[in-house]
Amino acid sequence: MAVRPEGTPVWTDAMFTDVEGAKTFYDDVLGWTFGESSSEFGNYTQAYKNGKAVAAIVPPMPGQDGEPQSAWCLYFASADVAATAEKVRGAGGTVLMEPMQVGDFGSMCIARDPSGVSFGLWQAGTHEGFEREGETGSFVWADVFTREPDRTDAFFTEVFGYGSKKMQDEQMDYKAFDLGGSQPVLGRMAMTAADFPPEVPPYIQVYFAVDNCDKAVEAAGRLGGRKVFGPMDSPFGRFAAIVDPQGAAFAVIDVRTTVGDMPEFA
Template sequence: MAAQPEGTPIWADAMFTDLEAAKTFYGEVLGWTFAESSAEFGNYTQAHRNGKAVAAVVPPMPGQDAEPQSAWCLYFSSPDVTATAEKIKDSGGTVLMEPMAVADFGSMCLARDPAGIVFGIWQPGTHKGFELEGEPGAYAWAEVFTREPETSDAFLTSVFGYNAKRMTDDQVDYKVFDLGGEMPVIGRMTMTPEDFPAEVPSYIQVYFAVDDCDAAVATAEKLGGRKVFGPMGSPFGRFASIVDPQGAAFAVIDLKTTEGEMPAFV
């Protein structure tokens, strides 16, 4: 596998207080199976779809003072995690966990942009990232939801060298970012007070592909999840936003069921 360009979404994981409950939920909703937990690495547990690694779940680290809020974390590829961490600091971000090696799997750090969005950086070693993308049960897309779009836009382009294109719809402040190719790698949506309560912080929403969006939402609700938005048709696919029973937000999208014309970006 060729190395992913810096700034490409490469991996996603989430921390759950009840790991077994999380495995049951995502196993039912996304069709995941799970590898054995690695005690050496804090019971980090990879999720698979059709035998390929698609994400991971992990319990809180021992000794944490407070119960952490479950949340999905998106990791961006880097050829040099230490250099990327310095760019994050120079661009006004905060490094929450300094670069560290994870055996021979790779090296990582955790960071926060100036608008408060938490994300990860992954420099691959033997673990190259997603083994499956854009298929049911696998990563499909991600969007930065921010209350400070100008701040987040400047940060993303400074750290990763993205090109930005704005949707030509005056009703929605939405951009996509690319790395010089035709295909965008991530989107950015402005959070408005009308649509997002003040207590909801800026975040990155990870989309996982599904065969049937409506069925995935129904399964999530049956298992204690909460639908936040959708299901809704779009030119990109039929999608919905969900909060799982432990509070982690994510989205599901049926990429094959599209509706309407593709919007223009400039």
């Protein structure tokens, strides 16, 4: 597998206090199976779809203070996490977890942009990232939700060298970031006071592909998850936002069921 260009989303994981409950939930909603937990690396457990690695789950670290909030973390490719961490600081961001090597799998770092959006960096070793993406049960897209779009735009552009195009829609402040090509790699949505209560922090929403959005939402509800938005038709696919029983937010999208014309970006 070719190493992804710097700034490409390459992996996602989440921490759960009830790991077995998370396995049951995501098995039913996304059809995941799970490998053996790695005790050497904090019982990190990879999730698979049709035998290909698509994500991972992990319990809280021993001795962690308070009740940790479950959340999906998106990792971006980095050729040198230490160097990218310095770019994060230089662009006004914060390094939450200093660069560290994870055996021969690679090296990681956790950071936050100036508006409060947390994300990860991943320098590939033997683990290069998603083995399956853009297909049912795997990562297909991500949007950065921020209340300070100008600061977020400047930050991600400086750290990863993104180009960007803005959706030509007066009702929505949305941008698509790219790495110099025509294919976008990440979206950015401005959070409005009307749609997002003040207690909702800035975040990155990870989208997983499904065959049927409505059935995925129904499955989530049966197992204690809750629908936040949708299902809704769009030119990109039929999608919905969900919070799982432990509080981790994500979205599901059926990219094959599209309605309407694609919006223009410039």
